Amino acid sequence: MTPHLRLDTRGPIATLTIDRPAKRNAMNVEMWSALPSLVREVDADDGVRVLVVRGNEHFSAGADIGEFEAHRRGAAAARRYSEIVHTAERALATLRKPTIAAVAGFCLGGGCELALACDLRIASEDARFGITPAKLGIVYSLTSTKQLVDAVGPAWARQILYTGDHLDAATALRIGLVNEVHPAERLLARAYELAEITASRAQVSVRGSKEIIHRVLNGQHEDDDAVLALYDASYTSPEYAEGVEAFLEKRPPRFL
Structure with a gap:
């Protein structure tokens, strides 16, 4: 240190x-x-x-x-x-x-x-x-x-x-x-x-976006298994459920 x-x-x-x-x-x-x-x-x-x-x-x-x-x-x-x-x-x-x-x-x-x-x-x-x-x-x-x-x-x-x-x-x-x-x-x-x-945002989205931007900048142009896994992880996450529920209830989402 x-x-x-x-x-x-x-x-x-x-x-x-x-x-x-x-x-x-x-x-x-x-x-x-x-x-x-x-x-x-x-x-x-x-x-x-x-x-x-x-x-x-x-x-x-x-x-x-x-x-x-x-x-x-x-x-x-x-x-x-x-x-x-x-x-x-x-x-x-x-x-x-x-x-x-x-x-x-x-x-x-x-x-x-x-x-x-x-x-x-x-x-x-x-x-x-x-x-x-x-x-x-x-x-x-x-x-x-x-x-x-x-x-x-x-x-x-x-x-x-x-x-x-x-x-x-x-x-x-x-x-x-x-x-x-x-x-x-x-x-x-x-x-x-x-x-x-x-x-305060959904971290599954933020970190997924960071990873995909990194891949784009390094020349990736098509989805692969790793990117598809990021999609799947988001749609099965508690944050996705909270985001949809908050939208339907017309309130700000509370992502833990």
Whole structure:
């Protein structure tokens, strides 16, 4: 564990806070290494329905470049470092439960990689985004590049990666990098409002939708046995019965 990553739970919503303000929440090796176990903790907690990822002041200025001399010297060391980062990003991206990134301030490099691993991204008006391997002589991984292309399309992915330039929140919204932009003082309220709404919905539907979207993004075009099993699970679930009953009784559904 690391003091710079904090996991808190309140009711059905868990919050993962990146807390290293002296370094604008730059992620060091210890933090990257600790993240998968924290995500597994969220996954294993049946009471948690949504994870919010946020930073203390800034979201994250990316990987701690000050460590590169020690941890990325030579191709073999660089590959080991990249695998640690990749494992952390994949843990977040493949969490079965919905994830929301609440992005304020800098969201750069590896920080943007973490935000892209989340299902939804809500930004403050002062947020700044950038992916900067072209400024460091690094090639971004295929899976992380795919996350970017899936979000903004190939044309903007090329511009972001080729230039390493920072984007303001308005541009990020326009190109689909974020879902919503709000004044800084409203950011967390809106992120948790979305989390609460999502947590209140039928989880068989929410998680089924997340899985099917994941399959679509990975090239699946037809139903298969796994997708049909998701359909069957929904129609035989207590949530389906409650949803229909609530509709007929003209009341809000109560999904336990």
